[in-house]
Amino acid sequence: MSMNNLLVELFVEELPPKALKKLGEAFSTVLLDQLKAQGLASADSVVTPYASPRRLGAHVTQVLTQAPDEELLQKLVPVSVGLKDGQATDALRKRLAKEGRGHLADMWPNAKDGPDELFIQNDGKVDAFYLRGLAKGTSLSNGVQVALDEAIQKLPIPKVMSYQLETDCELPGWSSVNFVRPAHGLVALHGSAVVSVQALGLRAGNSTRGHRFEAKKDVVVLKDADSYAATLREDGAVIASFAERRAEIVRQLAAAAAKVGGGVRPIEDEALLDEVTALVERPNVLVCEFEKEFLAVPQECLILTMKANQKYFPLLDAAGKLTNKFLVVSNISPADASAVIGGNERVVRPRLADAKFFFDQDRKKTLESRVEGLGKVVYHNKLGTQGERMERVRAIAKAIAQQLGDAKLVAAADTAARLAKTDLLTDMVGEFPELQGIMGGYYARHDGLGEEIAQAIEDHYKPRFAGDDLPRNTVGLVVALADKLETLVGMFGIGNLPTGDKDPFALRRHALGVIRMLVEKELPLDLREVLSIASNACFATLKNSADVSFLKNIANAVELEDLIYKTCGEFMMERLGGSLREQGFTSQEVEAVLSLEPSRLADVPKRLTAVRAFVALPEAAALAAANKRIGNILKKAEGTVEAKVDAQLLKEPAEQALHGALHSVQPLADKLYANGEYAASLRELAVLKAPVDAFFDGVMVNAEDAALRANRLGLLKSLHEAMNRVADLSRLAA
Incomplete structure (x- = not known):
């Protein structure tokens, strides 16, 4: 079997420019994968993709002319089906004939011919006939044909077009083709030899075409696979890569x-x-x-x-x-x-x-004069107009501003929220929707509204994408939070949730935007609280959406708040978890913190840092394991366990020592926790390792005496609560 490099090129009319890069990568990747799957290319084979406006190509190294034969072991039929009176049945003969080895049926029971062998083996349930032999490796032309067909089939084509073939390039049976663009040429070279394959009504050859206007030669003849790029550059004036x-x-x-x-x-x-x-x-x-x-x-x-x-x-x-x-x-x-x-x-x-x-x-009209026009622009058929949406955003912005600042901030946030969407009615944004917000900032300055309001209007869409800047001032933060929360609550309220890779309203991006602002700006806002504010602002609108069936059972704003927190809140915590893992925190660390559902997201990074520092302590593994054990004991306990301990019922020295150690360390640990010094709080609790170990070695928790058992469970409950304030340490157990 000889080996050489392979070149495949499809010459087509101008391909969609925004899709070309993906088309080129997909064509070459699938081609190589298929050649490897058939044994024609090895793990050492390397593919070089080519993609220009008028061609898709791939150069693959170390491609065999014939794939190696492979050992075949195939289950055929149960013995009860394939054998009767010691002779092969028609069922067995047909299966063998299908594999091209029908003669083995006549040789039974001595059915061995070279590498081919028919034998009986138990498959774990019944005895069955098996065929052992060698499967002939695929030829280069067959293998490349399969790979080429698969590469074309799996192209991420944005839109297929149908076209008629030219008479001089038609193959028998071809009259029209469905492809991304009309194809006019096919090259397939293994070394210098043309590989006999066809695609899209074309037979493979060794020539292509170059630049429409600057090629030295109308037809560019390729000497071999390896000279493709150089020849095309020299004779065709094309950089193929x-x-x-x-x-x-x-x-x-x-x-x-x-x-x-x-x-x-x-x-x-x-x-x-x-x-x-x-x-x-x-x-x-x-x-x-x-x-x-x-x-x-x-x-x-x-x-x-x-x-x-x-x-x-x-x-x-x-x-x-x-x-x-x-x-x-x-x-x-x-x-x-x-x-x-x-x-x-x-x-x-x-x-x-x-x-x-x-x-x-x-600039001939002020932003203020455009506010009324928002009432004539539909936002969503179930959520009303942009004017109605603006009022909801205003309500949310004012409520958030009241928590973050004084009356001045509330007034500024209200003004910015009222005017934030007015640039949607301008000619510039009508022509260039990408400039919404940006133009609002320019027009606000022209109207004399001041830099703070102008920046807030410009920034209220931020962050627009991953890694984008956050709003520059507090007014902008407030309006940006309000805008994104209104979108999230409104869309979740009417059931427009993201599915798979589909997220037409960019709810994942909105959720991450809210998370980033709460965390990176260290805002003293609770997630449940801001979702509650948004739910209250949206309640009347959502209740009017009579065609949303699950909202018909919502009787009041409190019930809506619970529904939104359960759905939208969970969605946001999932986004936060994914973001933290991307930042380098382990799944164990993230789960340990987020399983407690911390409402103030600004604390999450500090909690994670504390957990990471705790894990590095020598006592961490034993305490995490003990914590998990305690959790399991408390789950199995009958009734409700209260974190109460009667010191008079502490009989064993080990339980007395644990109670004393906890009583000694807890005040400082609680104080550090209250001050946000989470790492120091966990470090204080690390000294409990020895008394915890001694407790489990020397104390029977489920004592026969009900009072003793309840007291010991109460001690464990107290310990469990003290240890799991920063994070659920049991999630760190191996």
């Missing part, structure tokens, strides 16, 4: 910015970089500019229109301010690029003019 093309764009962007000078830099945007990489086959970065008068428009507007509509890279100065120059990644490299530069400058100018027009028009 997505990663190499992306790196070249990054290099050229940096070089062009350096040439402009003044410390400018291209804006960082990974998604834009991936999309532009998917739009060009051989990148050529050019410097363009627009009139400086457009810089009077908020830079977020100009940046967004250049990135979203034109796929340009705006240039920022050293202070992060937009300049009037931008970079274009062209797909052609003419000797004189002035026409390309001029064309792009002409194209962007109307876009910037539109942004300026929207900005000027929007």
